[in-house]
Amino acid sequence: MGFLDISHVTKSYGNVQVLHEVDIAVQEGEFLVLVGPSGCGKSTLLNMIAGLEAISSGDISIKGRVINGVHPSKRNIAMVFQSYALYPNMTVGQNMTFGLEMHGTPKPERDRALAEVAKLLQIDHLLDRKPGQLSGGQRQRVAMGRALVRNPDVFLFDEPLSNLDAKLRVDMRTEIKKLHQKLKTTIVYVTHDQIEAMTLSTRIAVMNKGYVQQLGTPKEIYDTPANLFVATFMGSPAMNILPAKVVMQDGAPHAEIADADGARRLLRFSQANLAGWAGRDILLGIRPEAITDPEGADRKSANIQPFGNRVTVTEPAGSDTYVTMSLSGRDVIARMRADAAVVPGQVFDFAVNMEKAVAFDPATELRIPA
Amino acid sequence: MSAVTQDTAVRTGRVTRTFIYLVLLLFALFYLLPFFVMLVNSVKPLAEITGGNMMALPRTWTFEPWHSAWSTAQIGVEPTGLKPYFINSIIMVVPAVAISTVLGALNGYVLTKWRFRGDTWVFGLMLFSCFIPFQIVLIPMARMLGLMGLAGSTPGLVLVHVVYGLGFTTLYFRNYYAAFPTELVRAAMIDGAGFFRIFWRIMLPVSGPIAVVSVIWQFTNIWNDFLFGASFGDQDSQPMTVALNNLVNSSTGVKEYNVHFAGAILAALPTLFVYIVAGRYFVRGLMAGSVKG
Numbered sequence: 082m083g084f085l086d087i088s089h090v091t092k093s094y095g096n097v098q099v100l101h102e103v104d105i106a107v108q109e110g111e112f113l114v115l116v117g118p119s120g121c122g123k124s125t126l127l128n129m130i131a132g133l134e135a136i137s138s139g140d141i142s143i144k145g146r147v148i149n150g151v152h153p154s155k156r157n158i159a160m161v162f163q164s165y166a167l168y169p170n171m172t173v174g175q176n177m178t179f180g181l182e183m184h185g186t187p188k189p190e191r192d193r194a195l196a197e198v199a200k201l202l203q204i205d206h207l208l209d210r211k212p213g214q215l216s217g218g219q220r221q222r223v224a225m226g227r228a229l230v231r232n233p234d235v236f237l238f239d240e241p242l243s244n245l246d247a248k249l250r251v252d253m254r255t256e257i258k259k260l261h262q263k264l265k266t267t268i269v270y271v272t273h274d275q276i277e278a279m280t281l282s283t284r285i286a287v288m289n290k291g292y293v294q295q296l297g298t299p300k301e302i303y304d305t306p307a308n309l310f311v312a313t314f315m316g317s318p319a320m321n322i323l324p325a326k327v328v329m330q331d332g333a334p335h336a337e338i339a340d341a342d343g344a345r346r347l348l349r350f351s352q353a354n355l356a357g358w359a360g361r362d363i364l365l366g367i368r369p370e371a372i373t374d375p376e377g378a379d380r381k382s383a384n385i386q387p388f389g390n391r392v393t394v395t396e397p398a399g400s401d402t403y404v405t406m407s408l409s410g411r412d413v414i415a416r417m418r419a420d421a422a423v424v425p426g427q428v429f430d431f432a433v434n435m436e437k438a439v440a441f442d443p444a445t446e447l448r449i450p451a
Numbered sequence: 452m453s454a455v456t457q458d459t460a461v462r463t464g465r466v467t468r469t470f471i472y473l474v475l476l477l478f479a480l481f482y483l484l485p486f487f488v489m490l491v492n493s494v495k496p497l498a499e500i501t502g503g504n505m506m507a508l509p510r511t512w513t514f515e516p517w518h519s520a521w522s523t524a525q526i527g528v529e530p531t532g533l534k535p536y537f538i539n540s541i542i543m544v545v546p547a548v549a550i551s552t553v554l555g556a557l558n559g560y561v562l563t564k565w566r567f568r569g570d571t572w573v574f575g576l577m578l579f580s581c582f583i584p585f586q587i588v589l590i591p592m593a594r595m596l597g598l599m600g601l602a603g604s605t606p607g608l609v610l611v612h613v614v615y616g617l618g619f620t621t622l623y624f625r626n627y628y629a630a631f632p633t634e635l636v637r638a639a640m641i642d643g644a645g646f647f648r649i650f651w652r653i654m655l656p657v658s659g660p661i662a663v664v665s666v667i668w669q670f671t672n673i674w675n676d677f678l679f680g681a682s683f684g685d686q687d688s689q690p691m692t693v694a695l696n697n698l699v700n701s702s703t704g705v706k707e708y709n710v711h712f713a714g715a716i717l718a719a720l721p722t723l724f725v726y727i728v729a730g731r732y733f734v735r736g737l738m739a740g741s742v743k744g
Binding site: 133152153154155159160163164166168169170179180183184231 | 638
């Protein structure tokens with residue numbers, strides 16, 4: 082039983098089911114991020130929590146009170162919209178206190194709440210302006226301020242950063258995280274940006290095609306993705322997925338792959354139970370940062386294996402250098418230190434951290450659990 | 452129109468340009484001519500009109516025709532002037548414009564922000580009313596007004612004009628509100644505002660341009676309407692347009708052309724006034740909905 086309970090919730094439009102049996106229990110003070118590609122149902126789920134869309138079946142409850150069919154304004158939630166949705170005809174101050182006014186809060190109390198939140202968000206000097214006179218970042222703050230003033234049980238964020246330019250987005254992301262750490266509020270946050278999901282959340286629900294693919298901490302999602310979709314959706318550049326065969330050598334399971342020149346190569350698994358897959362095909366998943374130059378390899382890892390391979394392309398990105406090579410006929414990206422001396426067309430000695438490797442069942446696309 | 456204006460007009464020589472302006476001036480004069488004739492002849496004694504050139508300036512200036520048209524001229528059988536009918540028109544136009552605009556705004560609000568099954572059909576049917584010729588509804592409308600006990604009264608005329616105007620005002624407001632972000636309405640819902648509170652506090656304050664369009668459109672149409680006024684109005688409710696007709700067509704005595712001219716200008720003044728006051732918002736409002744819609 083959570084603070085915000087989403088149990089067996091589905092949503093259908095006519096015969097089309099867009100959300101299938103969603104079950105999430107959000108604890109008090111948790112920052113849950115719903116992440117997924119467009120049309121995965123994440124915004125629909127958020128709107129159902131807000132009460133802007135009806136629930137087809139299942140229950141949503143806040144603090145143990147089932148809120149199906151309760152009017153949005155009576156759920157004690159506040160929402161920050163993608164477009165900020167500031168009332169253009171009202172000043173910043175009026176925008177922020179509109180909700181309190183509608184709920185019949187007396188004026189002195191409204192002013193006190195407004196002053197408090199304005200100070201917290203450093204927008205005290207903007208209170209008399211109209212939204213049209215604000216910059217994107219300021220509007221964003223006002224939109225959050227409007228939510229904060231109400232002091233709701235649950236905050237709902239609908240892709241709040243997607244209208245900002247890249248630099249401001251990173252700043253506001255930090256700002257939101259700071260705010261959450263300070264206020265310990267319960268937040269449900271929708272985004273399609275997996276970096277936002279990783280950096281902000283205490284837990285992530287990765288969604289696709291109306292199903293929650295995986296629910297877990299950012300680390301769980303990143304290191305032990307439940308299936309191929311989660312593995313490739315989370316992380317940038319995406320996890321390298323290549324076909325491999327499990328073979329036994331010296332009593333340990335190895336992944337048999339082909340290098341750039343077509344030669345047959347073996348990489349020893351850390352995951353012992355893959356012995357059960359001996360002789361069968363799997364999909365091997367290796368994150369770009371698990372393939373490095375030997376000096377850049379993770380010193381704490383117990384299973385770093387040298388792997389010489391011919392380099393196709395190098396892409397220096399300043400902080401890192403991305404190196405593309407071919408493995409088992411697929412393009413594989415490695416993330417190297419910026420000053421690694423990699424030359425395209427030549428063979429380079431990579432170090433593969435097999436402790437971080439994961440294996441997927443090619444038939445079900447599910448990860449083979451350790 | 453845009454802030455960054457670039458002169459993309461074709462460069463023309465001085466001679467061509469002068470020619471163009473001359474032609475334009477000529478057209479402007481041509482269009483002003485009728486008004487000039489009306490104005491000039493409304494301040495002449497009748498003898499000057501019947502005895503001489505209609506285009507000439509008055510030799511003796513007199514405002515007697517204006518006074519006569521306003522308060523003493525024979526309208527039908529009563530020598531009342533246009534004054535009581537002018538008041539009839541005002542009493543009819545103001546509520547009719549206000550009611551049809553407010554209802555149109557509410558319709559537009561519901562049709563865009565509180566959508567329901569079949570709403571496009573409802574809107575389509577309302578649009579139909581823009582295309583129904585006045586003459587078709589005369590007899591059914593007379594029957595309805597009779598049944599409602601509103602025949603020959605100002606409230607009856609107000610009702611007729613509201614019903615007829617609703618199609619247009621709904622169209623204007625619907626298109627304008629279609630471009631209005633729905634997220635604002637949702638935010639207001641979460642903030643706890645109800646149906647009318649959202650309309651009043653969020654939608655109406657930004658509806659200025661389209662309200663002006665609706666008011667101008669409705670005002671001109673209702674003020675200038677003759678058919679409904681003549682059909683459904685009686686002595687106490689006939690509008691200005693009908694009175695003007697009765698003034699000009701009165702069959703007894705001499706035709707007082709100067710009084711007729713003055714009366715016609717009086718009848719046109721209110722619409723002129725509305726255009727001058729609100730006209731610059733008119734185009735802006737007409738554009739606003741269509742660009743994004």
